[in-house]
Amino acid sequence: MAVQTEPSRRPRSPMSRERVLRAAVRLADEAGIESLTMRRLAKELGVEAMTLYYYVANKDEILGGIVDVVASEIEAPADGPDWKELRKSAISAHEVLMRHRWAASLMLSSRHPRLGHMEAVLGCLRRAGFSAEMTHHGYHALESHIMGFTLWLAGMALDAEKLPDLAAEFLRELPRQEFPHVAEHIETHFVKPTEYTGSEFEFGLDLILDGLERIREES
């Protein structure tokens, strides 16, 4: 039963569905999701396009697969009694989705639900004493914030390092008397090149969590 296959004879590392997916994630991260084509992905793997179809039914399966890869990086809320574990989990989701800026919109349009994560979040709320009704409302409020905010920020951050310059130029051409608040917004937000620390995401998150807390205490 000695494995006779000598890797030296065939320099290519063995292909696999997992290897395809990992390469797809890397390609999407580095070159954008629009660069993820069957031919380009195949070239990346040193192979022809049709070879991929031996490991994957079609491109949709690749898209679903890389969404799963990314989703598995998200930290689920712990099982303990503290329902504010959701806070950590939400921040984790935001961070992961910002590392893979193409993932959020794919995740929303994915036909296949992430049951494990959903179960963990719902259970966390339920154990904290929320009613079924309130649990569902809370779940959607949280998920909406994560997705909405992340999608917005990911759209902004397409060209992160030259954003201050872009904002400055935009500001110069903006008719200020017509859009004074927009001008103010851009100024405080973008022109000074502050590192994004997630505080904006957390503001909205805490708005929701504190609101839920209050509802829970009232009931």
Place this chain on the structure above:
Amino acid sequence: MAVQTEPSRRPRSPMSRERVLRAAVRLADEAGIESLTMRRLAKELGVEAMTLYYYVANKDEILGGIVDVVASEIEAPADGPDWKELRKSAISAHEVLMRHRWAASLMLSSRHPRLGHMEAVLGCLRRAGFSAEMTHHGYHALESHIMGFTLWLAGMALDAEKLPDLAAEFLRELPRQEFPHVAEHIETHFVKPTEYTGSEFEFGLDLILDGLERIREES
């Protein structure tokens, strides 16, 4: 032979950029955004694909244009003193984006900001006494909820009328002891064919608005 009023050579109404965009919106509404191709849109207008390029630089301009058409349907918050005008405006945005389920994700990826709406929302918060900082936070929290929730719901509602059956079958195959809360969630949400009235959207919206209110009163 009088060829003048031959039905095959029907009198085409005059083409225009606006007519192209309106047809594009209708096509996307009726057949999905993925059906919006230059050739199909042209056929819809009784014309060849390349004709469209006389009115529009490229397809991206069409996509930007139809986003603007949809955005203009959204009711901006009124200029008055009541900052909860934002509530009406947010609900309007949600309704409009649900009428055009392809629009939300396009709007998020659009490179061109909707200054008028942004100015109205920011001004509304500012006039209510929020600090610049808080205004920006509130703006993003609201916008995130609108976009995140609408995108989620639009993804769900792809095949609205047969959703209860789908949910029932999904539920039948779901390992209940493994995902009890998910099962509960699906049951209360989908199996009974309740008309969606927007109450879920408004729950999260009010969580945010009430949270902002409290912050305003504290300061």
Place this chain on the structure above:
DNA sequence: GACCGTACTCGTACAGCGTAAGAATGTCAA
């Protein structure tokens, strides 16, 4: 009439996309 500029529409072509069909190649067991 003839001529011409302008506005508009279309035919053709090309590179790139996902992928169906099947041939070619490599590897192992009998």
Place this chain on the structure above:
DNA sequence: TTGACATTCTTACGCTGTACGAGTACGGTC
């Protein structure tokens, strides 16, 4: 050696956006 099977590649098809240039219609002017 033969045959079965796993893996990869070649070719081709219909679709996409769109570059390029050739029509076509319709005013003026001479």
